[in-house]
Amino acid sequence: MLAMNYRGPKRVRVDKKPEPTILHPEDAIVRVTRSCICGSDLHLYNGLVPDTRVGSTFGHEFVGVVEEIGSDVTNVKVGDNVLVPFNIACGKCAFCKQGLFGNCHEANSQATAVGGIFGYSHTAGGYDGGQAEYVRVPYANVGPTVIPEGMDPDDAVLLTDVVPTGYQAAEMGGIQKGDTVVIFGAGPIGIMAAKCSWLFGAGRVIVIDHIEYRLEFAKNYAQCEVYNFKSMDDPVLFIKKETDWMGADVCIDAVGAEAAGDVMQTITGRKLLLQAGSATALHWAINGVKKGGIVSIVGVYGPTDNLVPIGNVVNKGITIRANQASVKRLLPKLIKHVQDGLIDPKALITHRVPLEEIADAYHIFSEKLDNCIKPVLIPPSANR
Amino acid sequence: MEHKIKDYTRIKGWGVDADPENDPTYPIKNRTNEEHKGYSWERPPQQVVNMEILKSVERPNVSAVFGTSMPPSGLSGKLRRFAYQWSENTYTRWLTLIFADRVNEYEGIVEDIKSGNIPNIFAEKGWKAEWRLKPERLAIKIGTTAAIVTALLTVMIRKSK
Numbered sequence A: 001m002l003a004m005n006y007r008g009p010k011r012v013r014v015d016k017k018p019e020p021t022i023l024h025p026e027d028a029i030v031r032v033t034r035s036c037i038c039g040s041d042l043h044l045y046n047g048l049v050p051d052t053r054v055g056s057t058f059g060h061e062f063v064g065v066v067e068e069i070g071s072d073v074t075n076v077k078v079g080d081n082v083l084v085p086f087n088i089a090c091g092k093c094a095f096c097k098q099g100l101f102g103n104c105h106e107a108n109s110q111a112t113a114v115g116g117i118f119g120y121s122h123t124a125g126g127y128d129g130g131q132a133e134y135v136r137v138p139y140a141n142v143g144p145t146v147i148p149e150g151m152d153p154d155d156a157v158l159l160t161d162v163v164p165t166g167y168q169a170a171e172m173g174g175i176q177k178g179d180t181v182v183i184f185g186a187g188p189i190g191i192m193a194a195k196c197s198w199l200f201g202a203g204r205v206i207v208i209d210h211i212e213y214r215l216e217f218a219k220n221y222a223q224c225e226v227y228n229f230k231s232m233d234d235p236v237l238f239i240k241k242e243t244d245w246m247g248a249d250v251c252i253d254a255v256g257a258e259a260a261g262d263v264m265q266t267i268t269g270r271k272l273l274l275q276a277g278s279a280t281a282l283h284w285a286i287n288g289v290k291k292g293g294i295v296s297i298v299g300v301y302g303p304t305d306n307l308v309p310i311g312n313v314v315n316k317g318i319t320i321r322a323n324q325a326s327v328k329r330l331l332p333k334l335i336k337h338v339q340d341g342l343i344d345p346k347a348l349i350t351h352r353v354p355l356e357e358i359a360d361a362y363h364i365f366s367e368k369l370d371n372c373i374k375p376v377l378i379p380p381s382a383n384r
Numbered sequence B: 001m002e003h004k005i006k007d008y009t010r011i012k013g014w015g016v017d018a019d020p021e022n023d024p025t026y027p028i029k030n031r032t033n034e035e036h037k038g039y040s041w042e043r044p045p046q047q048v049v050n051m052e053i054l055k056s057v058e059r060p061n062v063s064a065v066f067g068t069s070m071p072p073s074g075l076s077g078k079l080r081r082f083a084y085q086w087s088e089n090t091y092t093r094w095l096t097l098i099f100a101d102r103v104n105e106y107e108g109i110v111e112d113i114k115s116g117n118i119p120n121i122f123a124e125k126g127w128k129a130e131w132r133l134k135p136e137r138l139a140i141k142i143g144t145t146a147a148i149v150t151a152l153l154t155v156m157i158r159k160s161k
């Protein structure tokens, strides 16, 4: 089969690889019909995630058709059209039982701090991902969900990560009616977090980024205020002025380790790798939230350390909430929101690229070229 | 030495202000005391371990399922094995892994060349798209990168002979 092949920072290609096989009674093999590139993949692509081995296949956002199932699989059958949450979760461990499907303890031998994620380095379990024609899906009784009749597969593929993550970002913000919510990052995740903030009753939603076309997109898609931090002397001072000198009720970091905007953070975090990526957006979130406010982090950082003003977290009495999205927990509610027309996920898709042209797709998404918001890869066997 | 208190519920005032609503985690609300006791769940069947899986020292076992992508090999594999002897709490572990990743990149190039195909780094970096969308920026990049890559490849080819 054809599959993405990581060769080193900023170098990917498509190669022939053996098709995956059933290795566990609860496995399924899925023929991928669509898979996305995510902002999270950029951390791998840029070499920021430890134990990203050359030769592995990325991709944690995919939908497809069940081709084969293991002996204990009862929840899906061959031929089902499924969407597959990006977290690999057993459904049985103490964490899964609490609904923390992003923190399963039976899906990743390599790092206890990290759950199992498709195509996300050995630090997330060493699974090959969905940027391929076929993929092995462990715990098929738990993750894969049959795509409801009539749902567009483009909507379904964004329910594997982007919609739940944006939603959970807002949810963890504990938004109360009338709250001012500031979201850093106008990528798919930040845009979705802005959209979902309204569902929790926000009174004001502000998105900050430095890429003009993305801000424009966010403004139209999420009916929010948008500001370019390149035109600000100091983003935190800007937030203070915008909020009667109080700070925002809730700040959301939807940027993560690739953050721009601060030379010191960029050099130490992204160039020298002295920290686990650049923490500029998180720094701004902590300093821009009001006293007693909430900082919600969905932006992804590496497992070492980051420079953040932790003293201010104490002095201001800030609550920090963060996680990998618990996709399975949120799916029933979010499928309904999509069906009811409250969220229109597929509108985020700007690029459809054949799997074979994956290197170009990564480059375009990474460099934010061609007004790209969200690229989708289509494998040659998608329409079999 | 036994540090555990036998019955903490007898401590004066134990739990008087307990408030299940005041739990900021999501949703961790239906936790029972049993679940404070480590591996209390019925584990899924174990995937057969028939390849080298590096395991965090912060857990007693291999997870019930695991990924089978790229087992450790070569010099980078040696480095990874060393790294995994350290806990996730240490820089030694993570910085060694990052170093191993860099070594692995060069191993990848050698492996490509050995199997008879010189990697098209130009294509792998997505410069076709750059050429279509940002030709002027590409021109500058090519000048600098070509020089570095050529030098590097020459060294690698010599080494691998």
Ligand SMILES: NC(=O)c1ccc[n+]([C@@H]2O[C@H](COP(=O)([O-])OP(=O)(O)OC[C@H]3O[C@@H](n4cnc5c(N)ncnc54)[C@H](O)[C@@H]3O)[C@@H](O)[C@H]2O)c1
Binding pocket: A038, A039, A040, A041, A042, A043, A161, A162, A165, A184, A185, A186, A187, A188, A189, A190, A208, A209, A210, A211, A214, A229, A254, A255, A256, A257, A258, A259, A260, A261, A280, A281, A297, A298, A299, A300, A301, A323, A324, A325, A373
């Ligand atoms: N927690 C989860 O479950 C989860 C799931 C998916 C993605 N993520 C993470 O969410 C983050 C965003 O993902 P995405 O797909 O939207 O990525 P993306 O790369 O498309 O978007 C990131 C955006 O942040 C902007 N940005 C850079 N520096 C900034 C700064 N200092 N302030 C404000 N904006 C800044 C960039 O210009 C870009 O538009 C990534 O870190 C990704 O790993 C987390």
Ligand SMILES: [Zn+2]
Binding pocket: A038, A039, A040, A041, A060, A061, A086, A161, A162
């Ligand atoms: Zn993702």
Ligand SMILES: [Zn+2]
Binding pocket: A089, A090, A091, A092, A093, A094, A095, A096, A097, A103, A104, A105, A106
């Ligand atoms: Zn679990």
